[in-house]
Amino acid sequence: MELVVASSVGVLTAGGVYLILRLRAFPVILGLALLSYAVNVFLFATGRLAINAPPVLQLYGEASYTDPLPQALVLTAIVISFGMTAVLVMVALGAYLEADDDRIDLEPDEEAQAETTAKKETGA
Amino acid sequence: MTHWIIAPVILPALLAPIIGFVMRHDIGLARAASFAGTIALLAISVGLTVMAAGGETFVYELGNWPAPFGIVLVLDRLAAVMLLLTALLAIVVLLHATATGWDARGRHFHALFQFQLMGVMGAFLTGDAFNLFVFFEVLLIASYGLMIHSGGRVRMKAGLQYVVMNLAGSTLFLFALGTVYAATGTLNIADLAEKVRALPVEDAALVRVAAVLLMMVFAIKAALFPVQFWLPATYSNAPAPVAALFAIMTKVGAYAIIRVHTIVFGPDVAVTDGLTATWLMPAAVITLAVGAVGVLGARRLMPLLSFAVVGSMGTMMIAVAAFTPYAMTSALYYLVHSTFSAAALFLLADLVVSRRQGGDLLRAEPPTVQNGLFAALFFAGAIGMAGMPPLSGFLGKLMILDAMKPTPEMVTAWVAILVGSLVTIVGFARAGSILFWKATAMAPDASEEADAAAEPNAEADAARRPAGEDAAKRPAGAMEVAPTVLALAMLVVLAAGAGPVAQYLEAASGQLFDPAGYVSAVLGGQGEAGQ
Numbered sequence: 001m002e003l004v005v006a007s008s009v010g011v012l013t014a015g016g017v018y019l020i021l022r023l024r025a026f027p028v029i030l031g032l033a034l035l036s037y038a039v040n041v042f043l044f045a046t047g048r049l050a051i052n053a054p055p056v057l058q059l060y061g062e063a064s065y066t067d068p069l070p071q072a073l074v075l076t077a078i079v080i081s082f083g084m085t086a087v088l089v090m091v092a093l094g095a096y097l098e099a100d101d102d103r104i105d106l107e108p109d110e111e112a113q114a115e116t117t118a119k120k121e122t123g124a
Numbered sequence: 125m126t127h128w129i130i131a132p133v134i135l136p137a138l139l140a141p142i143i144g145f146v147m148r149h150d151i152g153l154a155r156a157a158s159f160a161g162t163i164a165l166l167a168i169s170v171g172l173t174v175m176a177a178g179g180e181t182f183v184y185e186l187g188n189w190p191a192p193f194g195i196v197l198v199l200d201r202l203a204a205v206m207l208l209l210t211a212l213l214a215i216v217v218l219l220h221a222t223a224t225g226w227d228a229r230g231r232h233f234h235a236l237f238q239f240q241l242m243g244v245m246g247a248f249l250t251g252d253a254f255n256l257f258v259f260f261e262v263l264l265i266a267s268y269g270l271m272i273h274s275g276g277r278v279r280m281k282a283g284l285q286y287v288v289m290n291l292a293g294s295t296l297f298l299f300a301l302g303t304v305y306a307a308t309g310t311l312n313i314a315d316l317a318e319k320v321r322a323l324p325v326e327d328a329a330l331v332r333v334a335a336v337l338l339m340m341v342f343a344i345k346a347a348l349f350p351v352q353f354w355l356p357a358t359y360s361n362a363p364a365p366v367a368a369l370f371a372i373m374t375k376v377g378a379y380a381i382i383r384v385h386t387i388v389f390g391p392d393v394a395v396t397d398g399l400t401a402t403w404l405m406p407a408a409v410i411t412l413a414v415g416a417v418g419v420l421g422a423r424r425l426m427p428l429l430s431f432a433v434v435g436s437m438g439t440m441m442i443a444v445a446a447f448t449p450y451a452m453t454s455a456l457y458y459l460v461h462s463t464f465s466a467a468a469l470f471l472l473a474d475l476v477v478s479r480r481q482g483g484d485l486l487r488a489e490p491p492t493v494q495n496g497l498f499a500a501l502f503f504a505g506a507i508g509m510a511g512m513p514p515l516s517g518f519l520g521k522l523m524i525l526d527a528m529k530p531t532p533e534m535v536t537a538w539v540a541i542l543v544g545s546l547v548t549i550v551g552f553a554r555a556g557s558i559l560f561w562k563a564t565a566m567a568p569d570a571s572e573e574a575d576a577a578a579e580p581n582a583e584a585d586a587a588r589r590p591a592g593e594d595a596a597k598r599p600a601g602a603m604e605v606a607p608t609v610l611a612l613a614m615l616v617v618l619a620a621g622a623g624p625v626a627q628y629l630e631a632a633s634g635q636l637f638d639p640a641g642y643v644s645a646v647l648g649g650q651g652e653a654g655q
């Protein structure tokens with residue numbers, strides 16, 4: 001159980017980080033989605049792993065139970081990351097439609113143009 | 125009476141949807157509502173500041189659930205100062221956005237503006253780490269909308285980068301919070317302070333990881349090295365009034381570092397012994413260096429100002445990293461100062477850039493209509509930002525230098541701040557002389573050439589200068605200049621009233637370095653509730 005949870009968090013994070021470092025918007029969005037899955041699973045595990053135990057402690061004592069708070073946190077995190085991903089897709093779409101390509105970096109030629117113009121003007 | 129504590133969050137939260145849904149077709153109505161809301165917010169903030177001045181820590185339990193089970197809002201002097209600062213800045217920015225018509229160049233400016241205020245206010249008030257995350261998301265999602273307000277190719281691309289950067293940051297924040305919870309079993313800041321102090325040093329590993337992760341997350345927001353790189357691209361491509369409003373966003377990150385790393389992981393905590401200061405000091409020094417070099421090397425005005433913001437964050441965090449009460453006082457004073465000076469410069473830049481052929485490109489071209497006025501304002505703003513007398517930046521830096529004197533990092537801090545200031549001054553002098561001074565030497569007919577040279581950048585500039593050609597010839601009205609003057613006036617007030625302001629901030633940092641007061645105020649009711 002621990003091995004499965006830990007390795008899935010690790011693999012999802014690794015995949016997410018790799019995809020975020022790509023140059024195109026689409027893999028980056030996928031990468032962020034993977035990262036948010038990873039963090040959700042991670043948050044689940046922060047309340048310690050307990051199997052077949054009720055989420056709220058009924059009776060005080062030695063009864064085994066699952067910490068309910070991380071579940072609430074995960075719920076919040078899922079809602080937020082879902083909303084954020086939607087916003088991200090809309091912004092990426094807007095940027096794609098404006099620029100006609102989905103490269104995620106600012107074009108260097110633009111900076112270079114600005115620089116050469118500046119040199120021409122001020123260096124003279 | 126204590127119900128007023130939640131008012132700064134509730135008011136914009138209610139106002140924003142009303143503006144967004146009911147008033148979306150009537151910009152006049154939206155402006156009126158937005159102004160009314162922001163002025164009310166200012167009044168509430170003043171009231172809360174007066175309330176907190178007594179030194180009591182006020183706690184508002186949401187849903188009347190006692191801490192640490194429920195979420196609490198906590199009002200102490202520091203939170204009150206930040207609220208007041210935000211409200212004042214919001215008024216200035218709103219005036220500018222309305223007077224220059226920026227708010228009408230895209231949709232939902234005022235609704236997003238109010239949501240942004242809600243997030244910022246909430247982040248300053250909350251006493252719960254997970255709630256802090258939620259308010260961060262609120263202010264971020266509003267800032268995404270504001271950042272790409274009025275669109276444009278370059279701005280959309282920069283906006284996409286900004287969103288991606290912050291989503292990655294949010295994920296990191298969640299990892300940090302998960303680690304905190306796994307190590308301590310709580311997320312209430314006051315409860316965390318107790319639990320972390322009670323933790324045996326042998327079990328410190330997880331808490332130390334959490335402390336550094338949290339600092340990393342806040343450092344992203346505060347634009348500290350090595351995660352400062354998003355700021356210049358974002359601020360220089362955002363609409364200028366939005367960039368001015370964003371001056372408070374870096375301060376949210378700084379505030380979170382100050383709050384969490386004094387109350388929870390403070391210098392007196394055994395398990396994280398000195399960990400924060402060890403990493404924060406070099407990061408702050410390098411941030412200052414990056415900012416200063418950026419100011420010197422910038423080829424456009426907006427990136428230059430953005431790097432100046434980075435530099436000011438570095439200066440401030442050097443003082444924070446000392447973690448002494450006096451240094452914290454000076455850092456808070458500088459925080460207030462740098463917010464207004466950055467806002468003033470961004471607002472002024474908007475007035476100048478929208479009237480120039482080449483946009484914000486730093487090159488000589490014929491003078492704009494009110495060259496003298498703009499030059500004077502830029503001079504004042506640059507003096508403020510670089511930290512020269514007589515404005516408050518000088519006093520702020522003087523206090524920081526004085527506060528760093530007894531610390532072991534004195535030499536590093538003094539060299540960094542003094543050399544950084546010098547380089548910043550040179551950078552601003554260069555920009556000012558190119559923009560305003562050389563302009564007066566140019567004959568008006570040279571504008572044809574300048575026009576032709578600007579052609580390759582036409583598209584990029586159009587994004588920054590949507591007002592069009594007609595606006596370029598139009599002198600700025602009194603209402604358009606007023607917000608810039610107002611922001612600069614704040615610096616004068618801050619300098620003139622340095623005594624009382626510093627006293628209040630000293631009391632605020634005194635509260636910060638006495639976590640027991642904070643903890644007992646928040647968890648005071650716990651005894652009864654537990655029985």
